[in-house]
Amino acid sequence: MTTLANKVAMVTAGGAGIGRACSLTMAAKGARLVVTDLHIAAAETVAAEIIAAGGEAIAVRCDIGDETSISDAVAAAEAHFGRLDILHNNAAMLSDEALALDGDILSVPMDVWDRTMEVTVRGTLLGCRYGVLAMRRAGGGSIINTGSIYGLRAANRMPAYSVSKAAVHMLTEVVATAHGREGIRCNAVAPSMMRTPTLDRLVPRAIVDYNEDAALLPRMGVPQDVASMVAFLASDEASYLTGHVFPVDGGTMAHLPTYGDERRFLEGVNR
Numbered sequence: 001m002t003t004l005a006n007k008v009a010m011v012t013a014g015g016a017g018i019g020r021a022c023s024l025t026m027a028a029k030g031a032r033l034v035v036t037d038l039h040i041a042a043a044e045t046v047a048a049e050i051i052a053a054g055g056e057a058i059a060v061r062c063d064i065g066d067e068t069s070i071s072d073a074v075a076a077a078e079a080h081f082g083r084l085d086i087l088h089n090n091a092a093m094l095s096d097e098a099l100a101l102d103g104d105i106l107s108v109p110m111d112v113w114d115r116t117m118e119v120t121v122r123g124t125l126l127g128c129r130y131g132v133l134a135m136r137r138a139g140g141g142s143i144i145n146t147g148s149i150y151g152l153r154a155a156n157r158m159p160a161y162s163v164s165k166a167a168v169h170m171l172t173e174v175v176a177t178a179h180g181r182e183g184i185r186c187n188a189v190a191p192s193m194m195r196t197p198t199l200d201r202l203v204p205r206a207i208v209d210y211n212e213d214a215a216l217l218p219r220m221g222v223p224q225d226v227a228s229m230v231a232f233l234a235s236d237e238a239s240y241l242t243g244h245v246f247p248v249d250g251g252t253m254a255h256l257p258t259y260g261d262e263r264r265f266l267e268g269v270n271r
């Protein structure tokens with residue numbers, strides 16, 4: 001079984017959704033957690049859950065749109081636990097307003113485009129920078145960035161989000177290339193649409209259904225699916241894996257675009 005005993009892990013946007021699941025899962029596998037979020041109350045709730053389950057955790061406010069906030073959070077991790085072994089750069093520009101306005105390249109407001117690049121790309125780069133500096137002091141480590149299948153293939157909407165996630169994927173390769181010889185690994189997970197409270201609040205049911213239909217497995221992805229992969233990539237069992245983007249997508253990226261329509265046709269023919 002994957003163990004993260006004696007490791008110190010920091011997660012950004014750890015207060016909800018995928019980041020919450022990753023924080024709880026890594027703590028359950030023995031890591032000491034620095035749960036960070038823009039909203040400190042959310043991070044505190046997750047840290048309290050970890051402590052209640054017998055683990056070790058602190059909550060730190062971290063806005064990845066602000067360099068000082070990121071460097072302070074990494075410093076807090078080192079000050080409290082003495083080192084940083086694992087950094088999950090999971091946060092992205094996710095405000096309801098930005099996602100609503102990120103429609104297409106003709107209409108996306110440039111301030112939404114700029115802010116998305118500033119938070120998601122620049123923020124993840126800075127996470128990697130301060131993470132690498134801390135991991136040098138620890139003698140190595142594992143960085144996991146959260147990308148998206150939207151950064152692998154074009155979707156109908158969300159050009160800013162999609163381009164920012166493609167940049168996160170390339171950043172992952174860049175960091176892995178530059179720092180592998182220091183024992184610092186860097187990988188990314190690229191989730192498909194995952195069932196989270198934000199998804200249920202923002203995404204129309206029909207869009208959720210189309211995404212579920214595009215998976216090869218007969219269910220929607222959930223944050224725990226991503227958390228299992230993140231915990232594995234964080235662990236020493238993944239010690240020869242670096243520089244890769246791993247889709248966590250129920251097989252969504254594995255087939256031709258015609259898969260869903262063909263499947264329905266063949267089901268009709270064979271009935």
Ligand SMILES: NC(=O)c1ccc[n+]([C@@H]2O[C@H](COP(=O)([O-])OP(=O)(O)OC[C@H]3O[C@@H](n4cnc5c(N)ncnc54)[C@H](O)[C@@H]3O)[C@@H](O)[C@H]2O)c1
Nearest residue numbers: 013015016017018038063064090091092148191193194198
């Ligand atoms: N849920 C999905 O379907 C899905 C699919 C692919 C990729 N992702 C990616 O997974 C990551 C997490 O998404 P989620 O769906 O779990 O989100 P979520 O909406 O459930 O939670 C987002 C969290 O991010 C925090 N946050 C927002 N802005 C922040 C900032 N500037 N700095 C730090 N924290 C901030 C919020 O406070 C909140 O706790 C994101 O990078 C997202 O792009 C999600």
